[in-house]
Amino acid sequence: xxxxxxxxGTVTFTNRLFTGTGKFAANSxxxxxxxxxxxxxxxxxLRRIDTTAQSENILDSIPKNVTLLPNTSGARTAEQxxxxxxxxxxxxxxxxxxxxxxxxxxxxxxxxxxxxKATEILAKEGFIVLPYILPDxxxxxxxxxxxxxxxxxxxxxxxxxxxxETRPLLELLIENCTIPVVVDAGIGRPSQxxxxxxxxxxxxxxxxxxxxxxxxxxxxxxxxxAVRAGRTAYxxxxxxxxxxxxxxxxxxxxxx
Amino acid sequence: xxxxxxxxxxxxFDFQQFFDQVTDEAVERSLAREKPGAIDFLTLxxxxxxxxxxxxxxxxxQLTVQYFGRTIQLxxxxxxxxxxxxxxxxxxxxxxxxxxxxxLTLEEIEAEACAIARTGMQHVLFLTGEAQxxxxxxxxxxxxQCLKRHFASVAIEVYPLEVAxxxxxxxxxxxxxxxxxxxxxxxxxxxxxxxxxxxxxHWRLNAPERAAQGGMxxxxxxxxxxxxxxxxxxxxxxxxxxxxxxxxxxxxxxxSLPRFNEAEGDFQPDYLVDDKTFVQFMTALRIFLPRAGLTxxxxxxxxxxxxxxxxxxxxxxxxxxxxxxxxADNQVEQTPQFEITDDRSVDEVAAAIVAHGYQPVYKDWDxxx
Numbered sequence: 001x002x003x004x005x006x007x008x009g010t011v012t013f014t015n016r017l018f019t020g021t022g023k024f025a026a027n028s029x030x031x032x033x034x035x036x037x038x039x040x041x042x043x044x045x046l047r048r049i050d051t052t053a054q055s056e057n058i059l060d061s062i063p064k065n066v067t068l069l070p071n072t073s074g075a076r077t078a079e080q081x082x083x084x085x086x087x088x089x090x091x092x093x094x095x096x097x098x099x100x101x102x103x104x105x106x107x108x109x110x111x112x113x114x115x116x117k118a119t120e121i122l123a124k125e126g127f128i129v130l131p132y133i134l135p136d137x138x139x140x141x142x143x144x145x146x147x148x149x150x151x152x153x154x155x156x157x158x159x160x161x162x163x164x165e166t167r168p169l170l171e172l173l174i175e176n177c178t179i180p181v182v183v184d185a186g187i188g189r190p191s192q193x194x195x196x197x198x199x200x201x202x203x204x205x206x207x208x209x210x211x212x213x214x215x216x217x218x219x220x221x222x223x224x225x226a227v228r229a230g231r232t233a234y235x236x237x238x239x240x241x242x243x244x245x246x247x248x249x250x251x252x253x254x255x256x
Numbered sequence: 257x258x259x260x261x262x263x264x265x266x267x268x269f270d271f272q273q274f275f276d277q278v279t280d281e282a283v284e285r286s287l288a289r290e291k292p293g294a295i296d297f298l299t300l301x302x303x304x305x306x307x308x309x310x311x312x313x314x315x316x317x318q319l320t321v322q323y324f325g326r327t328i329q330l331x332x333x334x335x336x337x338x339x340x341x342x343x344x345x346x347x348x349x350x351x352x353x354x355x356x357x358x359x360l361t362l363e364e365i366e367a368e369a370c371a372i373a374r375t376g377m378q379h380v381l382f383l384t385g386e387a388q389x390x391x392x393x394x395x396x397x398x399x400x401q402c403l404k405r406h407f408a409s410v411a412i413e414v415y416p417l418e419v420a421x422x423x424x425x426x427x428x429x430x431x432x433x434x435x436x437x438x439x440x441x442x443x444x445x446x447x448x449x450x451x452x453x454x455x456x457x458h459w460r461l462n463a464p465e466r467a468a469q470g471g472m473x474x475x476x477x478x479x480x481x482x483x484x485x486x487x488x489x490x491x492x493x494x495x496x497x498x499x500x501x502x503x504x505x506x507x508x509x510x511x512s513l514p515r516f517n518e519a520e521g522d523f524q525p526d527y528l529v530d531d532k533t534f535v536q537f538m539t540a541l542r543i544f545l546p547r548a549g550l551t552x553x554x555x556x557x558x559x560x561x562x563x564x565x566x567x568x569x570x571x572x573x574x575x576x577x578x579x580x581x582x583x584a585d586n587q588v589e590q591t592p593q594f595e596i597t598d599d600r601s602v603d604e605v606a607a608a609i610v611a612h613g614y615q616p617v618y619k620d621w622d623x624x625x
Contacts, residue, residue, distance in 0.1 A: 023325020025613045050378060050408070050619040074621065076506060084622075104505040106547065159323050212321045 004235065006180060006202055008149045009095065009128030011067055015040045016197065017227040018069065018182065019220065020207025021048070021058055029216050030061040037220030042066055043098050043205065045073035046088045059093075069130065071098035078117035085122050097122060098152065099131040108158045112139050116146065123147025132184055135169035137176055144179050151177060152205065154185035155196065159208045161188025164195055174200040190219075190226030197230025198238060258462055259499045263440060263492060271298075271488045278302040287311060292544050297494050300540035301487045309536055316539035316568040319546045327615045329549075329571045330606065331379035331411070332372055335580045335593065336360045336399055340385030342452030344438070346480065346516070346523040348593045349385040351451065355591035358580040359390060365399050369406040371583040375575055375602040378619035379409040381434060383593075386415035386454055393421055397428045404429030409621040411474065415453070416463035422470025431623050432474035433467040434551075435460070436512065440492035441484035448483055464496070468504040473621075475500060475507050476551055481537075482516030482525030490537045494544050501545070510549030510571065513537055514594075531560060535567060542568035554578075557597040558608070565612045572616075574598075574605035 006013040019039040021030055034042065048058055049070075062068060070088035075081035078101060085097040099122065101114040115131045116139060123129050128149050133139060135153035143151055153173055156162035163186060164170065173181050180202035187193050193204045206223050213219035283305045286296035299305060300312065337359040340349040348355070360368065372380060380403055384391045396414060403410045411432030412425060422433065439445050442457055449455045464475045477496055479489040490513065497509045515534060516525040529537070542550065551571040552561055561572065577583060578592040600608070606616040 023321075023327060024615060025326035026610065026615050045620075047408075047620055047622050048617070087622075105508045106501055106505050161322065208322065208325070211325055 013040050016203040016231055017224050018203055018205040022207055023211035027058055027061040031063055032217045033210060033220040034066055036217045037224045040066055041069050043069040043071050046070050046084050047074045068093050069096045069098050071100045073100050075101045076103050078114040081118040082121050085127055096128045110134055112136055116142055119143050119148050120146045135166045135173050137172045140173050140177050148179060150180040150182050152182045152184035155183050156186025158185040160186055161209055162186055163188055163192035190222045193223055194226040194230035197227055198233045200234050259496050260461055262495055262499055275302040278304040283308050294495060297544040298491050300543060301490055306536055312539040313567050316542035317566050319542055320568045323547050324570050326613060327617050328609050329617045329620055330574050331381055332377040333573055333576050334368055334380055334382045336365055336382050337384040337391045338580050339387035339390040341387045342454040343450040345448040348591055360581055362398055362402055364581060365402050367584040368581050369403055373406045376618055377602055378407055380407045381411040381413055383413040388415055396425060400425055400428040400430045408619045416460050419466045419470045422467045422472055426471040429623055433472040434476035435463050436478040436480055437461060438480040439483040440489055444484040464500060468500055468507040473508060474510055476510040476512055478512035478514055480514055481529045482527050486527050486529050494541055497545055497548055510551055511541055512551040514553060514555050538568050554596040554598040555594060558600055561598050562608050562612060565614055575602035
């Protein structure tokens with residue numbers, strides 16, 4: 001399976017676990033987690049980046065061979081997301097941008113409408129845009145035409161560790177999108193990451209479950225293994241499930 | 257609909273009788289509830305629930321790590337004026353107190369900002385007493401603009417404002433607002449607020465809502481524990497936070513739980529909240545409001561602040577001076593608004609946070625104009 005790669009914009013990924021920088025007890029854990037998880041893409045909120053920092057700057061914790069996925073956390077409107085993206089690019093964070101527009105601080109649900117508007121603008125400006133969305137097929141198709149390189153639907157509300165609660169909606173996206181589907185948010189266990197990959201997700205993004213584990217480094221490794229297992233299973237094509245038991249000595253065997 | 261209608265729903269409610277009837281089973285049920293309601297919250301605030309402090313602490317810890325990670329957001333307060341027209345029986349800035357009154361000039365604010373910025377702090381909260389004629393909107397706006405040039409996040413703790421005024425400050429770069437109701441008990445409120453506009457319970461009660469309407473990103477509430485029966489005070493604080501949380505989805509609600517601390521004027525509080533009860537309040541608030549910010553100030557001493565790190569706290573002030581200015585020129589004799597008991601420097605607080613397995617976060621915001 002050497003050729004099983006994921007292409008996003010100009011970058012080719014051989015690992016399908018994306019990670020995040022939030023919630024770690026110390027930034028020094030981040031490079032160790034990245035090494036253990038083999039993750040090649042990590043998201044960081046621009047609001048957390050302090051280029052004038054006297055102490056540590058979060059970007060210093062990310063090795064150069066890992067692709068930076070700055071996100072627009074904190075943006076309440078498309079306009080703000082666009083500005084944050086431009087600042088991120090100017091700050092040397094590259095062309096990737098995860099659009100996160102959240103107007104609801106209670107459940108932290110993405111605002112699909114504002115996210116689409118920001119995607120339309122940023123894709124035209126040459127950004128490699130990955131919008132974080134509620135799994136909605138018509139929206140995903142519009143994002144596709146607007147130039148998004150992938151969609152990032154949530155599996156469950158962010159930080160909840162509740163897994164693939166939006167499963168039937170994710171399945172529609174996976175079946176019908178021509179751009180990659182990266183399941184983001186809600187994945188609390190490696191088994192849930194494996195399940196997302198088995199379904200045919202192209203990648204998953206996991207932050208809380210790794211960062212808040214007692215041992216984030218070991219948990220990063222566990223997620224890597226789970227994502228690989230799920231991907232392999234997907235490519236190997238799972239046997240169909242059935243609700244009916246299939247006895248090895250069928251009841252109607254005498255009719256054959 | 258304002259929060260006052262919710263306060264009124266509990267008029268005549270006998271908190272003592274409710275607490276007397278709480279059983280262990282009720283506490284266990286409330287603790288197990290996935291989405292605790294108001295009655296669950298009150299149950300967890302009951303004296304009976306004190307015997308469940310350990311499981312409450314575990315749940316609070318787990319929820320906090322889940323939603324906030326192992327991080328503590330740091331901020332620093334800057335008092336720019338101690339002029340005050342109010343007579344609050346408990347406060348060092350009480351109009352009646354013969355203290356040196358001072359208001360920083362913009363040049364002095366600039367100097368304080370430079371001194372604070374050198375500590376690495378990126379989130380600043382600026383405060384005034386309540387003397388609108390001496391610290392008018394123009395002054396607040398100018399102070400905000402000055403501070404915004406030095407800090408990623410600027411918040412206010414000033415007298416209650418109109419929606420349009422909050423909006424104006426928000427446009428000047430302010431993204432957070434802190435205001436304590438002091439007490440939700442209307443009788444006690446009337447007794448301890450003897451003069452000034454602060455006598456108006458409603459004007460103050462609705463200010464956090466006006467701040468949300470004015471576009472403040474973070475609205476931080478709190479009672480001053482000690483003025484009235486503390487369990488009911490925390491109960492109303494939690495309900496107030498949830499009310500705002502439900503109504504203003506764009507606003508992040510945070511809660512402080514300052515407990516009485518010796519200030520000028522020798523005020524003796526009617527109630528004292530001991531450490532154990534304080535922790536019960538903190539953990540109950542976290543369970544009731546899993547995503548709310550929980551701010552712990554330097555009113556709490558260093559050892560206690562270090563111990564309660566994992567129990568639900570999300571924001572710590574550090575390196576604080578509660579006299580006017582105090583960072584650029586610390587030679588001036590100052591009367592503080594309240595006594596600080598954690599007098600460690602920013603670096604020392606940050607090092608203690610690290611030592612307890614948490615990450616001190618200096619910057620977690622950027623205002624994009």
